[in-house]
Amino acid sequence: MKQLHELTIAEVHEGYRKGDFTCVDLVRHFLNRIEKYNPKLNIFLALNDQALIQAVAVDREIAEKGITRDLLGIPMAIKDNFLTIGISTTASSNILKGFMPQYESSVTGKLLAAGAIFLGKTNMDSFAHGSSTETSDFGPTLNPWNTKRLPGGSSGGSAAAISAQLATAALGSETAGSIRQPAAWCGVTGFKPSYGRASRYGVIAMASSTDSPGPLARTITDTALITKVVSGRDPLDATTSPKEVENYPQLLGKKDLSGVKIGLVKEYLLPTMREDVKQLILDAADKLRSLGATVEEVSLMDPKYAIGTYAVISRSEISSNLARFDGIRYGNKRDTFCPETKRRILLGTYTLSAGYYDAYYKKAEAIRTKMIDQFAEIFKTYDAVIGAVSPGPALLVGATKNQPMFGEMEDVLLEQSSIAGLTSASVPCGFVDSLPIGLQITCNQFQEKKALMIADCYQQNTNFNLFPDLNITL
Amino acid sequence: MHKVIVTPEEVKKIAKLAYLKLADSEVELFAGQFTETVDVINQLNEIDTSEVAATYQVTGLSNITREDIVDTTRILPQETALREAIQTHEGFFVVPRII
Numbered sequence: 077m078k079q080l081h082e083l084t085i086a087e088v089h090e091g092y093r094k095g096d097f098t099c100v101d102l103v104r105h106f107l108n109r110i111e112k113y114n115p116k117l118n119i120f121l122a123l124n125d126q127a128l129i130q131a132v133a134v135d136r137e138i139a140e141k142g143i144t145r146d147l148l149g150i151p152m153a154i155k156d157n158f159l160t161i162g163i164s165t166t167a168s169s170n171i172l173k174g175f176m177p178q179y180e181s182s183v184t185g186k187l188l189a190a191g192a193i194f195l196g197k198t199n200m201d202s203f204a205h206g207s208s209t210e211t212s213d214f215g216p217t218l219n220p221w222n223t224k225r226l227p228g229g230s231s232g233g234s235a236a237a238i239s240a241q242l243a244t245a246a247l248g249s250e251t252a253g254s255i256r257q258p259a260a261w262c263g264v265t266g267f268k269p270s271y272g273r274a275s276r277y278g279v280i281a282m283a284s285s286t287d288s289p290g291p292l293a294r295t296i297t298d299t300a301l302i303t304k305v306v307s308g309r310d311p312l313d314a315t316t317s318p319k320e321v322e323n324y325p326q327l328l329g330k331k332d333l334s335g336v337k338i339g340l341v342k343e344y345l346l347p348t349m350r351e352d353v354k355q356l357i358l359d360a361a362d363k364l365r366s367l368g369a370t371v372e373e374v375s376l377m378d379p380k381y382a383i384g385t386y387a388v389i390s391r392s393e394i395s396s397n398l399a400r401f402d403g404i405r406y407g408n409k410r411d412t413f414c415p416e417t418k419r420r421i422l423l424g425t426y427t428l429s430a431g432y433y434d435a436y437y438k439k440a441e442a443i444r445t446k447m448i449d450q451f452a453e454i455f456k457t458y459d460a461v462i463g464a465v466s467p468g469p470a471l472l473v474g475a476t477k478n479q480p481m482f483g484e485m486e487d488v489l490l491e492q493s494s495i496a497g498l499t500s501a502s503v504p505c506g507f508v509d510s511l512p513i514g515l516q517i518t519c520n521q522f523q524e525k526k527a528l529m530i531a532d533c534y535q536q537n538t539n540f541n542l543f544p545d546l547n548i549t550l
Numbered sequence: 551m552h553k554v555i556v557t558p559e560e561v562k563k564i565a566k567l568a569y570l571k572l573a574d575s576e577v578e579l580f581a582g583q584f585t586e587t588v589d590v591i592n593q594l595n596e597i598d599t600s601e602v603a604a605t606y607q608v609t610g611l612s613n614i615t616r617e618d619i620v621d622t623t624r625i626l627p628q629e630t631a632l633r634e635a636i637q638t639h640e641g642f643f644v645v646p647r648i649i
Binding site: 377403436444 | 565569579586594609624643645
């Protein structure tokens, strides 16, 4: 029999229906695990002191009305850049240390309306500036598979919360790779909806033209349900799409992939990539073929150009977005920004300044057009493209030292899809050195159902969805 | 493409524009790292974009407007709005003197 922390959303609901356990039991179980493991892993920065009270209300609701809401009584871990009333929100920064939001982000509001219970807020790279959680002002999160290693980032705390089984599901956000890369390094499932699918309102901004909230969870099925809940037009975010949100979970469960055409991106098998990592991606391609898909090599722009393009676009937008932190209406003074944040603000100020705007910012935005065109051409023929999420497994704690472009370098295989606003899943596809490796399955903008359907079929037919035994790894 | 060297003086100027105070050690460090980063960015010049328009946003949406009506449910009570400020005075934010 599975333990309470090993259950998917559907299994939790089944347990509630059958009366096997209550929501109070489940929340208490997770809070006990957090108390036990968090001091070592540094995943949660703040806990929701109302969680048990909310669980009591959920149990009462279930007794009276049954389960009528999608996420009723589902304990979740929330990345610390979502504004949450009643739970401190800092984006892992000293400048916002102790900040208590005055309003709720649209996405967390939707989760609450669907019945979710927030256990607490998770560590991240400070202001999401990084791919390690090592730039957090509150210390790095450690990887539950191996505590000498980083969980990835910026949604590293949310990914580690799933891997360490300290929550049933988690919320993260991507600017370029910040859901998929930590999901890969921690061996969990992450899903990046298209830009404009889920609202950015109340998410502490990084790069407003690519920021995309999305879930991390135990399975693609769970990410599909959460994506359905958080998606949709929001009058408070003018960039959200009016396109109808499909019932993603209902579109899953395909037995095979016959008729599906997948492109294996040649350039994503980097020359510098370890052979055993490459082999796992080629194995994944074979697996997809054996499920009935056609998989052929396709070609995209050399991803090395994505590093510079993304650096200019994101840092320019960062310099503008973080100008609001003036230490007057809220927060501390600007000198409390961490070095990585300062570095990004400064470079963005430089690329937007007179004389450099055309050479850098406009140039990067023109290359963005080229990337979009290349994807558009590929998606005329193919339903999805695949590749590794990250060039290798989780790196050691300390890896970011003296690496002023660590984040951009680590997300080299994810930046193009983020810059183009596409949707993409990250699913575990094997292990090297006992560390998980992730496969990205990327589809055209607003083709969430395709990405989820392919990723679900792959996940249902592979056995890489494993969780570390913390009694051994810690 | 010639190598662009970012000098400590330039870093100081940018820091002023960004309203950031930097320690001398940071100025030196950032100047070196900037030079490294600009090197990576300058690789973009290898790509011909002479006939490509820039894309600033990818939604395909334009001129999204709303009715010009105040949503009273979203108005913060004064006490809440001021709650997180370091310094307030009789219901106002206190700002640093600028002139």
